[in-house]
Amino acid sequence: MEPQHPSSPARTGRRRIVKRLKVIQLIEQKEIGDPEKVRRRLRDFLFDRRIDRLARAAHGKRFSEVSTVANGDEIARLEHEALLKRVDEERIRARVEKLFSRRAAASATSHLSKTEITKLQAARGDIPVAVAKSEAWADEVAARLHQEAPWLASATEVLWHSLRRSARLGEPIKISPLIINGPPGVGKTRLAKRFAELVSVPSVGLDASTGSPGFSIVGLERGWGSAQPGRPVEMILESRMANGIVVVDEICKAKSAESKKGTAFSFYDALLSLLEPESARRWECPFYRVSFDMSHLSWIFTSNDVDLVQPTVKSRCTVVHVRALTPLELQDFAIRRGRELSLSDASIEAIIVALIHAQDRLNRRISLRDVSRMLARAQDLESRPIFQ
Template sequence: MPKLPFLLTRLDKDIPDVADVSARLRRHLMRLRGHPFFESDIEAFQRAMDAITDDDVARFHARAQAYVERARAASGTAHLKREEKQRLAAIKDGVRAMTVATEARADEIAADIHTRMPWMAPATEVAWHAMRRCAQEGAPVFRLPPMLLVGPPGIGKSHWSRALAAALGVPTSLVDAAAEAASFVIAGAQRGWGNAGPGKPLDTILNHRVLNPIVVVDEVEKAGAVRDTGGNRHNLTEALLALMEPVSAARWECPFYRVPFDMSGIGWIMTANSRRGLPEPLLSRCPPLVLPALTLSDLIGFAQREGVARGLTAPAQDAVIETLQHHRDRADALSLRVVQRMLDRAEQMERRPVLN
């Protein structure tokens, strides 16, 4: 699979050191003064060396040092620590990008996800059209448009996002927007902060070397703002918009590494329990997809399909379904998280060794 550019600067590890540049300048001056030589000819080499004065050597060194300093400054990575340069060196030749090669594959992915989670149809349809468009255009990178999923808690918004990522073969990263420093988790924090480091999206790409992961920002309506020691305000919406806009994301500078990356391949999925608290700039950029509450029928169907996929026996599946029906009047029972925990428990019970 071909690799696509991601790190948009030159590493300085290939820049020669001062001694190498000085040696090149010395050889060049020898030739200019009519003393070409071959290192195997000792006498010719000595005559050439004698033609170089101490003043010449001093000039070589000064010019070589100035050249190396300017070359390293121009590379944009001279300020990085050795281990940081080593990490970026691993992706200097590009990273992999996942795509959807055919419309049939797009249809297959969408149909499978819809079968498993039919109540998520509005989200599945958006992803389906994006996948078909990618296949029709022969695009080398599948780019999921930013999505804002609004619906009651526990209906499986994050689960749907992970299922889509798994079908596409791309990694996922989850960001809790309710956390105090969510904006730093997205964009990263510059040196000087106690939590200085790259953000989760960049970390995900560096770790997996895939250009287009899916990043899930959970409960985005609860995001707050933080202030740095200088009194500057940092909020999640600003960090998100800079990374979602195609132009700014295509050459986005990380606050920690202070070098540009192409972050335009990231698929952003934001989830919210309600529209209340959602910032207007985010709403204008990502029209919300309103999702319905789960019904008992939805949960029973999900439990049956997941039970089969996990290889649960019929009695185990029946026990889960009976429990759901018994608690049908409890609002907290109608949650995908509860069903998944019940399935996990049933799977553990069935795999538990039998004591004689």
């Protein structure tokens, strides 16, 4: 069933953050402040203890009681004898260093730089998650998506029902792992990112067919020259939101690689630990070596041939098939997008004429990518200065 849309575009509005969740699993430690302040507190404590002991030995009273009745010379003598020696200072310094080193080790951050610790602390504790405002709001979002790309109705329907479920149960917005399968250039990736935009959650795009397999997802552990966190972790830390959307293009072309030492790196193996809810709840980042709760992320994959997707991944996903655009739908898209870009009527008309004749000239199917290139070219031409 295709979502019905009103005659005029619905205003989806912004989401309300109504829940907060803990994502970074650091051992909570009582804050003990700056090392220099701790040193001063220890010095003051030792001095007070020592001068009280001297006062009790001489007068049988605490120094605060003696100081109210003793003469100035006696007070000065007690203070001088209670002064800390160099050996006392060294003992305090060593104790403070030991205290802070143990605290860092206990919080699992001793291997991190100050910049990295600051990044983690910014998202430490409870961070926001987006929740659907209402089922009616979910209907409006789905209507907007369907209005913009009716040929992707089967994928829009899955997103629609997931959003309604979130609203009905009051749970964070989350899409169960989804594979959108269909011909290239029909807007599969655009749909996923547009959905993230409409529900106001962050998104990150990955390409399974290029780059180092798996590294972009899980990151690369320390000890490698190019060590870095994975893109999903970076998205959480930068956006400080727990339920973003990871869009993985061309999952059907995912590759494996092998290092010079014979170590295998599989895109699918890296992915499975994040797709399984149990392992995702306490997923350890190879770079930060800290546990993250990644179970609130949504995963949307695109493919051109779902039969090439590894069964272990495909079995964990909902698969929907989408069709190619008709010539009329391509023209409608060009008109709507051209107006959004403020192109002149003459430019839009020229693009429509080109689309009508392009199929025969190119002897292949015209896709949204072709239309987008035409629109970009027209925008570039219209922005050029006019020479006299």
